[in-house]
Amino acid sequence: MFKRILVLCAASLALTAQAQSQDPGTPAAVAAKVALRGESQGVRVSEIRITRPNDILVVQADLANGERADRTVFYRFRWLDTVGNQVGDGESWKQMGLLGKGQQTVKSVAPSGIATDFRLEMNVEK
Known part of the structure; x- marks a missing residue:
């Protein structure tokens, strides 16, 4: 029982640390879908749109x-099933240049209808 509580506390602290590393202007619902590796360097995910045509996310x-x-952003989508397991082999990292004060949209399609959730993993370089 004690181990379970300790694990839950550690997970909670990790999520809090991750949320704090996000840009303060990022909405909480969006921040929950973003896994930021390192500092945001002023880059934030301002909006996420999700559709499910033909039962594919x-x-x-x-x-x-x-x-x-200007910033260089490396990103990939990690697709998850209903219990949080990864679906498919995973995407490779993609590189994108993001101009100063600029905005750009990234898009991805789940590998199969089994995927019901996702995480957008990002690494921002100076």
Whole structure:
């Protein structure tokens, strides 16, 4: 029982630390879908749109750069089933240049109808 509580506390702290590393302007519902690796460097996910045509999950995410300096963003989508297990082999990392004060949309389609959830993993370089 004690181990379970300890694991839950550690998970809670990890999620809190992750949420704190997000840009404060990122809505909480959006931040829950984003796994940021490192600092945001002024880049935030301003909006996520989800559709399910033909029972396949399709996600579009708007990335906004709040800084004047250009940023390089590496991203990938991790697709999950109803219990949180990864669906498919996973996407490879994609690279995108994001101009200062600019915004760009990224899009991905789930590998199968088994995917019911996702995480957008991001790494932002200066």
